[in-house]
Amino acid sequence: MKGDVLVIEEYHYKAAKKIVEKIIVKIKKSKSRYVITVAGESGSGKSETAKALADELEKYGIKSVILGQDDYFYLPPKSNDAKRREDPEWLGPHVEVNLDALEYNLKDAKNGSNEITKPLVDYKKNTVEPEKISLAGIKVIIAEGTYTSLLKNVDIKIFIARNRLDTLEHRLKRNRGGEAEDPFIEQVLKTEHKIIAGHVQLADFVITKNYEVIVRK
Numbered sequence: 369m370k371g372d373v374l375v376i377e378e379y380h381y382k383a384a385k386k387i388v389e390k391i392i393v394k395i396k397k398s399k400s401r402y403v404i405t406v407a408g409e410s411g412s413g414k415s416e417t418a419k420a421l422a423d424e425l426e427k428y429g430i431k432s433v434i435l436g437q438d439d440y441f442y443l444p445p446k447s448n449d450a451k452r453r454e455d456p457e458w459l460g461p462h463v464e465v466n467l468d469a470l471e472y473n474l475k476d477a478k479n480g481s482n483e484i485t486k487p488l489v490d491y492k493k494n495t496v497e498p499e500k501i502s503l504a505g506i507k508v509i510i511a512e513g514t515y516t517s518l519l520k521n522v523d524i525k526i527f528i529a530r531n532r533l534d535t536l537e538h539r540l541k542r543n544r545g546g547e548a549e550d551p552f553i554e555q556v557l558k559t560e561h562k563i564i565a566g567h568v569q570l571a572d573f574v575i576t577k578n579y580e581v582i583v584r585k
């Protein structure tokens with residue numbers, strides 16, 4: 369998402385390093401592009417972890433592209449927030465997010481397409497426009513977002529097990545649009561937690577609230 373702010377800490381890089389060390393051989397042996405998802409609750413560090421993974425892969429000479437779920441919302445941020453406030457049902461992966469579009473992009477990438485067209489959200493302008501991404505020379509696709517554990521065209525799934533209380537400090541640092549101090553957003557996060565708490569069971573790697581890495585599969 370254009371205009372987003374990342375706060376990458378040393379613990380993001382440490383977790384990324386541990387995970388990449390575990391999967392680098394599989395990535396190198398893969399005949400098709402390798403897809404990694406990074407899921408978790410809002411403010412858990414998904415975007416930062418995805419970037420840290422990309423940086424770590426670069427050390428091995430492997431180029432990657434990050435696809436953020438935030439770009440695949442049907443409505444841009446301010447409009448989506450307004451819709452949530454007027455419609456209590458407007459929340460969740462099958463309502464406000466076009467996961468099918470993200471799935472198609474991942475499928476095309478794994479099938480060898482050297483270019484995909486995806487949505488791009490401009491946070492400040494509150495717009496969504498199409499964007500073409502070149503995949504020439506790209507070996508890994510990293511899809512990050514709250515509900516990305518539900519995607520199918522994936523090789524490795526990572527879940528960050530941090531709830532809204534664990535993420536408060538990080539959200540205050542990021543404080544996108546003043547969300548960290550908004551009571552309505554806190555209620556949204558409570559509901560979001562109920563929706564995705566079980567997604568940890570889908571993960572190959574779990575990152576704990578202290579950012580330790582647990583290998584599950």
